[in-house]
Amino acid sequence: MPRTLLLLLLTACAKSAPPSPIPLDLARWHRFSWASVTADGTRFDRAAILVVDSLSSRGSSEVLLQLDLAGSGTMPFGFPSATPPDPARGRLHGLLHGYRPVTVVTPPNEPNPGPLDQIGSFGLPEFELSPLLLDFARHRIGILPPLRNLAPAIWSPERTTRG
Amino acid sequence: MTYDSSRVRIPLLTGGARPLQVLFDTGLSPFPLWTTRQHWMRLTGRDGTEPDNRRHRLRHPAGALTFVGARFRQEIRVGGVSLGRLDVVFLEEGPAEARLEHWPFAVDGVLGPSAFGDGLIVAMDLRGPRMAILPAGSVR
Numbered sequence: 001m002p003r004t005l006l007l008l009l010l011t012a013c014a015k016s017a018p019p020s021p022i023p024l025d026l027a028r029w030h031r032f033s034w035a036s037v038t039a040d041g042t043r044f045d046r047a048a049i050l051v052v053d054s055l056s057s058r059g060s061s062e063v064l065l066q067l068d069l070a071g072s073g074t075m076p077f078g079f080p081s082a083t084p085p086d087p088a089r090g091r092l093h094g095l096l097h098g099y100r101p102v103t104v105v106t107p108p109n110e111p112n113p114g115p116l117d118q119i120g121s122f123g124l125p126e127f128e129l130s131p132l133l134l135d136f137a138r139h140r141i142g143i144l145p146p147l148r149n150l151a152p153a154i155w156s157p158e159r160t161t162r163g
Numbered sequence: 164m165t166y167d168s169s170r171v172r173i174p175l176l177t178g179g180a181r182p183l184q185v186l187f188d189t190g191l192s193p194f195p196l197w198t199t200r201q202h203w204m205r206l207t208g209r210d211g212t213e214p215d216n217r218r219h220r221l222r223h224p225a226g227a228l229t230f231v232g233a234r235f236r237q238e239i240r241v242g243g244v245s246l247g248r249l250d251v252v253f254l255e256e257g258p259a260e261a262r263l264e265h266w267p268f269a270v271d272g273v274l275g276p277s278a279f280g281d282g283l284i285v286a287m288d289l290r291g292p293r294m295a296i297l298p299a300g301s302v303r
Contacts, residue, residue, distance in 0.1 A: 021303040037193070040220050046277040048190030069171060069287075070188035070273060078191050079261045083225050094191040098222045124171065124289065131288040134189075137281045137299035154286050154302070160295045161164050161173060161242040 022153045030141045031110060032067070036103040037096045048092050049134075050104055051122075051141060052113050064104075064113060065120045067141070068093050072123025093121050107139040166292040173294060175274065176240040177206055185272040187287070187294070194219075194230065195249040196239070198272035199263050203253040207233040211255065219252065228257040239278075244296040246278050 035048040049067040071093060077083060078095035091097050102119070106112050126132075126143075133142035133154075144151070164173040164187070174182035175196075183202060204210055217232040232252040238245045259265050263272065279285060284302055286295040 021301055022297075035190075039193075040222065042219050044193035044277075046275075047193045049276055067189040068191065070186045070191040072169065074169070075191060077223065077225055080266055081225055081260050092190065094193075095221060095223065095228065096193055098224055124166075124169065127287065127289055129290070131286060131290075133302065134276075134279075134285040134287075135299070135302065136276075136279055136283055136285075142302075151302070154295050154297065155288070155291075155293060156295070158243050159297060160293050162291060162293045 022151050030143075031107060032139050032141050033107065033110070033113075034105045035066070035092055036105050037092065037099045039096055039099050044096065045105065047096050047102075048094065049141075050119070052104075052106075052110075064118065065122050066093050068121040068123045070123075071121075072125060073121045090117060090119065092119060110139075164287075164292050164294045166289045170268065170270075171287065171289070171292070171294075172270065173241055173274065175272070176242075177235070178237055179205065183271040184269070185274045186270055188273045189276045192273045192275045193277070194232070194252045194273075195275055195278040196235075196251045196272055197230070197263070197275070198251055198253060200253040200255075202271055203231075203233075203251055206235045206251050208236055209233055211253070217250075217252075218255075223257070223261075225261065226258045228261060229255045231255045241294070241296055244283075247280075249278055 030051050033050045033052060034046050035050050036043065036045045037047040051065045051067060076093045077097050090100055090102060092102055104113055129146035131144040164171055171187040172184045173187050175185050176182050183198065200211065211231050219230040219232065221228040230252040232250050235248050235251050238247055239249050254262055263270060282299050284297040284299060286297065
């Protein structure tokens with residue numbers, strides 16, 4: 001085979017190979033579940049992200065928390081409102097606050113958390129120092145260690161949006 | 164993206180003259196993209212009265228909410244990453260305080276987690292501030 005053709009073939013193979021995954025030895029991965037809610041005939045299978053595991057940074061026992069990056073707990077009804085929060089348990093934060101039941105759709109091979117008594121929330125203050133990774137394919141949330149540039153390859157210029 | 168100590172806004176490229184500055188949301192709204200009526204009309208090329216628009220009526224402690232939805236005409240992008248053609252809604256009926264135009268801080272919309280699908284990983288660094296969107300499987 002002519003050397004030029006071989007070189008072209010090797011170059012084509014190299015370009016088509018998928019990039020290697022970025023190694024990330026992250027001790028703090030948390031599995032998340034989707035909250036599913038049916039609201040007046042419309043089913044929202046991705047109504048909210050619920051973390052069933054305890055968050056080690058809080059040092060708490062196992063709780064169910066809604067990831068609330070838009071409101072960080074300040075907009076329980078989904079928009080700025082003077083209406084006091086409904087103390088009823090088992091409700092989501094946000095526009096679907098009025099709806100029950102909230103079904104927790106657990107990832108495959110994950111135990112169901114059972115009846116929902118209380119749904120807390122966590123938001124942006126949790127990530128002031130620790131970058132957040134939301135892996136939708138593997139239903140997991142990663143919290144990178146503070147003040148360490150653990151995986152600089154994540155922030156390649158072509159896929160990063162800056163302020 | 165920008166971060167003002169309580170909110171993350173990301174620029175959505177929609178083919179318009181300027182990007183939409185939307186809140187990055189993970190549960191406040193169940194819709195992929197909630198925006199104002201004015202932006203909705205531009206994004207969908209509709210006026211909101213079409214019979215094939217989707218209508219979502221929600222019971223809510225502050226009063227009933229009616230959202231009107233349709234598919235955006237073209238792809239929406241964050242930086243160089245396409246989120247595809249998203250369903251976009253606006254609030255047609257509801258209390259004034261719920262309307263994005265009346266929120267006490269400026270925002271063009273709310274981008275929900277269902278906009279991202281299962282094929283992506285979102286990384287957010289508030290100290291940057293910066294956000295990266297990676298294909299699934301790119302982080303071990």
